[in-house]
Amino acid sequence: MPRKTSRRTMKDFGARPFDEKEWGMTREQLHEKLRRFGENTDWCYRHEERLRKKYPDQWVVVENGKVIMADADHAKILNMLRDRPDGIDASYIHFISRVKYNLIV
Amino acid sequence: MAVLRIPIMYDRSRPPYVKAQVRWDMTGASASVNLVVDTGAFDITLSMWDVQALEVARGRLESSQFPVSGIGGAADTFVMKGVSIAFVGSGIQDAVFRLGDVNVLDDSGLTSGRGLPLRIPSLLGRKFMEDHGFILHWDFARRIAYIDIAEPGQRHGWRLPTTSGPSRSTS
Numbered sequence: 001m002p003r004k005t006s007r008r009t010m011k012d013f014g015a016r017p018f019d020e021k022e023w024g025m026t027r028e029q030l031h032e033k034l035r036r037f038g039e040n041t042d043w044c045y046r047h048e049e050r051l052r053k054k055y056p057d058q059w060v061v062v063e064n065g066k067v068i069m070a071d072a073d074h075a076k077i078l079n080m081l082r083d084r085p086d087g088i089d090a091s092y093i094h095f096i097s098r099v100k101y102n103l104i105v
Numbered sequence: 106m107a108v109l110r111i112p113i114m115y116d117r118s119r120p121p122y123v124k125a126q127v128r129w130d131m132t133g134a135s136a137s138v139n140l141v142v143d144t145g146a147f148d149i150t151l152s153m154w155d156v157q158a159l160e161v162a163r164g165r166l167e168s169s170q171f172p173v174s175g176i177g178g179a180a181d182t183f184v185m186k187g188v189s190i191a192f193v194g195s196g197i198q199d200a201v202f203r204l205g206d207v208n209v210l211d212d213s214g215l216t217s218g219r220g221l222p223l224r225i226p227s228l229l230g231r232k233f234m235e236d237h238g239f240i241l242h243w244d245f246a247r248r249i250a251y252i253d254i255a256e257p258g259q260r261h262g263w264r265l266p267t268t269s270g271p272s273r274s275t276s
Contacts, residue, residue, distance in 0.1 A: 023191070042114075
């Protein structure tokens with residue numbers, strides 16, 4: 001027996017199409033940016049134990065499989081990134097705690 | 106087939122999260138963030154660390170009248186107005202949601218002076234997922250998880266199961 005359904009549109013859920021002009025990037029650039037951001041995140045998690053020894057209690061910026069900046073001061077990291085032509089772009093900024101902890105949320 | 110299927114990054118080494126692009130309408134600045142999928146969190150919340158990447162100074166945010174607390178204690182909470190969030194699917198699809206007020210958690214007071222510095226992540230919480238028709242699929246054994254925003258209807262639009270009757274798990 002078919003399930004009873006109610007027809008809902010994307011608009012009903014408040015979703016809007018991606019407005020390239022509003023966001024200052026094309027849809028392709030959005031997808032590419034998040035793809036690279038995901039890769040940078042993955043790399044950081046895979047190498048976190050090594051990074052913990054090298055950058056304890058510091059913020060690291062990961063790009064293309066390497067740490068390009070590290071500092072204990074988050075604001076300083078952001079300022080250095082903003083000074084670059086590409087800005088923050090798809091960089092992954094992550095705090096490396098000197099002690100590994102499990103997150104309960 | 107789902108219209109928009111958002112993959113959840115999920116393995117044992119980290120909390121499950123989705124990637125998103127967050128934009129502050131006031132400045133037009135946007136940044137990529139990871140949102141931990143947390144059905145126990147009452148709503149979507151952004152960490153102050155992620156918000157600062159949007160060129161938002163803490164002084165430009167209003168203090169919230171409703172502090173947020175969790176297992177680790179309470180954090181200073183601010184309200185950010187005019188935030189948009191874009192998700193991309195596993196294919197070429199994407200969707201943008203405009204939010205009214207978003208809670209921003211500042212964990213610097215919570216963690217300062219303690220032996221263990223930590224960072225509260227941004228969270229994809231329950232109310233946001235309820236309001237926007239998110240359907241969570243979770244296969245713990247195989248560590249596969251994803252979000253479907255909606256399913257295609259028979260002729261146009263999308264359809265969702267009605268709330269009457271028992272629901273069946275799809276994972």
